[in-house]
Amino acid sequence: MASKNTTxxxxxxxxxxxxxxxxxxxxxxxxxxxIFQSISEVFKRHGGVPLDTPVFELRDVxxxxxxxxxxLIYNLEDQGGEILSLRYDLTVPFARWLAMRTDVKxxxxxxxxxxxxxxxxxxxxxxxxxxxxxxxxxxxxxxxxIPEAEILRVxxxxxxxxxxxxxxxxxxxxxxxxxxxxxxxxxxxxxxxSSAVDKLDKEPWEAVKKEMVGEKGVAEDVADCxxxxxxxxxxxxxMLELLAAQDELAxxxxxxxxxxxxxxxxxxxxxMDVLGKVSFDLSLARxxxxxxxxxxxxxxxxxxxxxxxxxxxxxxxxxxxYGKQQIPCIGVSFGIERIFTVLxxxxxxxxSSDFKRRPADVYxxxxxxxxxxxxxxxxxxxxCELWDAGIEAEYSAKAKPTLQPQFNASKDVPxxxxxxxxELATADEEIGxxxxxx
Amino acid sequence: MASKNTTxxxxxxxxxxxxxxxxxxxxxxxxxxxIFQSISEVFKRHGGVPLDTPVFELRDVxxxxxxxxxxLIYNLEDQGGEILSLRYDLTVPFARWLAMRTDVKxxxxxxxxxxxxxxxxxxxxxxxxxxxxxxxxxxxxxxxxIPEAEILRVxxxxxxxxxxxxxxxxxxxxxxxxxxxxxxxxxxxxxxxSSAVDKLDKEPWEAVKKEMVGEKGVAEDVADCxxxxxxxxxxxxxMLELLAAQDELAxxxxxxxxxxxxxxxxxxxxxMDVLGKVSFDLSLARxxxxxxxxxxxxxxxxxxxxxxxxxxxxxxxxxxxYGKQQIPCIGVSFGIERIFTVLxxxxxxxxSSDFKRRPADVYxxxxxxxxxxxxxxxxxxxxCELWDAGIEAEYSAKAKPTLQPQFNASKDVPxxxxxxxxELATADEEIGxxxxxx
Numbered sequence: 001m002a003s004k005n006t007t008x009x010x011x012x013x014x015x016x017x018x019x020x021x022x023x024x025x026x027x028x029x030x031x032x033x034x035i036f037q038s039i040s041e042v043f044k045r046h047g048g049v050p051l052d053t054p055v056f057e058l059r060d061v062x063x064x065x066x067x068x069x070x071x072l073i074y075n076l077e078d079q080g081g082e083i084l085s086l087r088y089d090l091t092v093p094f095a096r097w098l099a100m101r102t103d104v105k106x107x108x109x110x111x112x113x114x115x116x117x118x119x120x121x122x123x124x125x126x127x128x129x130x131x132x133x134x135x136x137x138x139x140x141x142x143x144x145x146i147p148e149a150e151i152l153r154v155x156x157x158x159x160x161x162x163x164x165x166x167x168x169x170x171x172x173x174x175x176x177x178x179x180x181x182x183x184x185x186x187x188x189x190x191x192x193x194s195s196a197v198d199k200l201d202k203e204p205w206e207a208v209k210k211e212m213v214g215e216k217g218v219a220e221d222v223a224d225c226x227x228x229x230x231x232x233x234x235x236x237x238x239m240l241e242l243l244a245a246q247d248e249l250a251x252x253x254x255x256x257x258x259x260x261x262x263x264x265x266x267x268x269x270x271x272m273d274v275l276g277k278v279s280f281d282l283s284l285a286r287x288x289x290x291x292x293x294x295x296x297x298x299x300x301x302x303x304x305x306x307x308x309x310x311x312x313x314x315x316x317x318x319x320x321x322y323g324k325q326q327i328p329c330i331g332v333s334f335g336i337e338r339i340f341t342v343l344x345x346x347x348x349x350x351x352s353s354d355f356k357r358r359p360a361d362v363y364x365x366x367x368x369x370x371x372x373x374x375x376x377x378x379x380x381x382x383x384c385e386l387w388d389a390g391i392e393a394e395y396s397a398k399a400k401p402t403l404q405p406q407f408n409a410s411k412d413v414p415x416x417x418x419x420x421x422x423e424l425a426t427a428d429e430e431i432g433x434x435x436x437x438x
Numbered sequence: 439m440a441s442k443n444t445t446x447x448x449x450x451x452x453x454x455x456x457x458x459x460x461x462x463x464x465x466x467x468x469x470x471x472x473i474f475q476s477i478s479e480v481f482k483r484h485g486g487v488p489l490d491t492p493v494f495e496l497r498d499v500x501x502x503x504x505x506x507x508x509x510l511i512y513n514l515e516d517q518g519g520e521i522l523s524l525r526y527d528l529t530v531p532f533a534r535w536l537a538m539r540t541d542v543k544x545x546x547x548x549x550x551x552x553x554x555x556x557x558x559x560x561x562x563x564x565x566x567x568x569x570x571x572x573x574x575x576x577x578x579x580x581x582x583x584i585p586e587a588e589i590l591r592v593x594x595x596x597x598x599x600x601x602x603x604x605x606x607x608x609x610x611x612x613x614x615x616x617x618x619x620x621x622x623x624x625x626x627x628x629x630x631x632s633s634a635v636d637k638l639d640k641e642p643w644e645a646v647k648k649e650m651v652g653e654k655g656v657a658e659d660v661a662d663c664x665x666x667x668x669x670x671x672x673x674x675x676x677m678l679e680l681l682a683a684q685d686e687l688a689x690x691x692x693x694x695x696x697x698x699x700x701x702x703x704x705x706x707x708x709x710m711d712v713l714g715k716v717s718f719d720l721s722l723a724r725x726x727x728x729x730x731x732x733x734x735x736x737x738x739x740x741x742x743x744x745x746x747x748x749x750x751x752x753x754x755x756x757x758x759x760y761g762k763q764q765i766p767c768i769g770v771s772f773g774i775e776r777i778f779t780v781l782x783x784x785x786x787x788x789x790s791s792d793f794k795r796r797p798a799d800v801y802x803x804x805x806x807x808x809x810x811x812x813x814x815x816x817x818x819x820x821x822c823e824l825w826d827a828g829i830e831a832e833y834s835a836k837a838k839p840t841l842q843p844q845f846n847a848s849k850d851v852p853x854x855x856x857x858x859x860x861e862l863a864t865a866d867e868e869i870g871x872x873x874x875x876x
Contacts, residue, residue, distance in 0.1 A: 014496060014498055015534065015537055015538050015761075016496070016538070017492050017496075018496055018520050019519060019520055021494075022492070023491050025487065026488065026489075029489070046825070046830070050463065051462070051463045051467070052461065054455050054456055054459035054460070054461070055493060055524075055552065055554075055568060056459075057455070057456065058452060058454070074514060075517060076512060076514055077513035077515045079513060082456050082457055086493075086514075096453065097463075100453050109463075114493065118519070130492050130493060130494075142835035143836045143837045146814070146835040150835075153822065153825070157826075267815065268815070268818060271815040271818040271822075272818050272819070272822050273822060324453060360485060377706070377709040378709075380587065380706060380709040380710050381709050384709075384711055387483055387595060390483065392482065392484070392485065393483075394485055397584040397588075398580070398581045398584075399581045
């Protein structure tokens with residue numbers, strides 16, 4: 001791959017966007033803006049404050065936050081100044097901002113911006129190296145599970161606004177870690193096992209088990225025990241009963257604390273009319289290191305190739321890692337490109353041109369005939385009057401245009417103004433004055 | 439500077455954004471969005487199609503486009519894939535896009551996005567290393583000076599929309615290059631002299647002359663001759679007369695072509711009511727290599743420290759440099775951070791908190807007294823009903839809140855809902871049902 005890129009230095013043979021990136025133009029961009037608009041309305045309704053951080057951070061800020069995925073971070077070249085990397089998500093920059101802003105103890109913030117990952121791209125399925133994230137986070141100390149319930153409610157409102165039928169898969173890091181411990185996974189392998197288990201939605205259990213035993217070095221019977229726990233399927237209430245009833249879990253402080261959290265959450269989700277949208281999935285692990293409590297992933301109920309369309313969780317220790325102040329947080333990130341892919345497929349039947357725009361409001365035609373001077377100045381004056389009134393007006397950018405191209409250009413325009421010698425003879429004096437005709 | 443950055447690896451001692459960058463939050467961001475909104479309305483009115491390109495480009499795409507300024511480009515580290523750099527402006531990515539899109543022969547496009555320059559930052563004056571540009575360009579073959587006139591009209595409408603009183607300084611590359619040639623500047627030094635002359639708005643002539651003679655190696659009498667030409671001051675019409683009357687310029691094809699362009703432009707600007715906003719400034723040079731015709735810079739009429747608030751010009755050869763198709767272009771770029779600095783200073787008298795948001799629409803208070811259970815579930819149900827109606831509702835995220843903190847939190851909220859035992863006794867059945875009270 002590297003050699004292929006360096007064999008030719010001719011610009012024209014390499015005219016492309018970088019791998020895993022694309023240009024957005026016209027209708028696609030307007031649809032993406034509509035998605036931003038729709039989701040950020042929900043954020044604002046829930047008291048969200050907007051934040052925008054730089055596209056790169058000091059590399060130290062990102063170090064040690066992403067586990068195995070850190071290899072996907074884009075680094076900037078050392079050009080004799082600071083050592084920088086492109087942001088990998090919006091969560092770590094938010095935590096860095098919170099750590100700096102010791103005057104802020106509680107905030108709901110949202111951010112819509114691009115993030116960068118040197119991942120294997122799959123553009124058709126909406127997986128890119130440069131992609132938008134759209135995050136809503138609640139930072140601060142609150143009573144247990146109240147922010148969790150509001151975040152899930154925000155998710156439901158956001159997808160309702162987009163007319164997308166979704167399910168939120170829930171799990172709790174303390175329950176999951178407790179199950180690993182009870183199964184006999186050594187403490188120093190829990191994150192690695194967790195990242196293997198997280199693939200269970202894309203791969204069969206056998207493949208996941210193979211990774212645990214082969215790559216991660218977990219004993220086979222331990223892997224089987226983990227497999228038995230996490231492949232249990234039941235409704236949220238039933239699952240909590242099931243976990244509470246298992247004697248060997250009773251001594252796990254983590255599991256019991258997780259069960260307590262989930263029971264409280266269930267009562268809140270019922271009040272918020274969200275319970276019907278969630279499922280409790282013990283195999284949900286989420287790759288990132290920093291989660292500490294509830295975790296969730298949003299999938300669509302209709303079959304498609306895009307994977308999860310939103311995800312997040314509680315991360316109580318991330319802000320404290322910067323050593324300035326400790327603020328517990330919970331957040332959700334919407335996968336805009338994937339949501340876009342779904343909504344775009346829906347409207348695919350219509351116009352296929354990616355940058356055809358809707359026609360202007362008015363087109364000004366010079367209908368002068370052979371002897372005419374093309375009335376360019378007059379058309380300019382007319383267009384300015386229309387622009388001043390907020391009306392989208394167009395005219396041929398030729399000094400002496402013929403009729404046919406003007407008719408073609410004005411085909412879809414609702415209002416056409418024809419300018420000829422007779423019309424101008426009766427036009428108001430102002431035009432004559434500006435043209436120097438009087 | 440570099441040593442300072444590498445002496446400490448402790449994250450907490452270096453908790454900052456990278457040099458020349460800043461976080462944006464709350465009111466500042468909302469003001470910036472208003473600016474985007476206001477300017478892009480003008481773009482749309484003039485038929486603009488939105489474009490969004492990746493934040494980085496193949497390094498080859500940027501190479502050879504920026505002259506001396508190329509040293510300010512941010513490079514990405516070679517991590518075994520493609521060789522990339524961050525975009526330096528939005529013009530070169532647009533040209534690359536046009537070169538790739540051989541199906542596009544004419545387009546008006548706009549793009550609002552961040553660009554990156556390893557320049558010496560001056561944050562108070564709005565000069566950053568990461569900053570927004572906001573570009574409108576007209577690509578394609580049209581009759582002479584018609585797109586020029588429309589671009590200048592767009593500038594006037596945009597700043598009128600922002601209520602900013604501006605002047606557009608105009609010059610023509612062919613006139614300027616012609617004056618250099620007539621003065622005796624060797625052809626291979628014209629761009630270097632041009633970049634020195636461009637500093638005449640910030641430095642006295644003596645400093646510019648010193649750079650031309652000392653650094654650029656131009657003979658002193660040649661520099662003086664250049665100085666005499668470019669320091670002439672007159673109105674646009676007068677200046678054109680002045681240039682046309684000088685015998686030694688009559689043989690310069692460049693100068694005569696430039697004069698012809700400027701005369702035509704003047705008649706169009708008069709028609710478009712823009713003439714009163716422009717001044718002809720022979721010392722305006724613009725640093726970038728790629729301009730070929732009209733160039734312009736927009737300054738504010740009231741004194742301030744921000745420098746130019748928009749700038750651009752005609753660049754007919756840039757797209758062709760990629761070897762796919764030749765499309766003449768003209769464009770303008772608005773300096774959003776500088777515009778922001780001006781508008782922010784104007785509203786400075788008001789609220790100083792950078793992320794205080796306007797209060798919610800409704801606050802729900804639990805007024806239970808000592809024996810109450812805090813009515814958390816009831817407050818959640820009420821909040822959901824309000825959210826569903828598009829109303830921004832808040833409540834205390836405590837299970838059993840006391841009264842005083844709730845009163846404090848609801849201080850600026852126009853509507854407060856009090857929930858007590860008596861109110862709930864008469865509330866509708868739905869609430870009771872969801873809470874499991876019935």
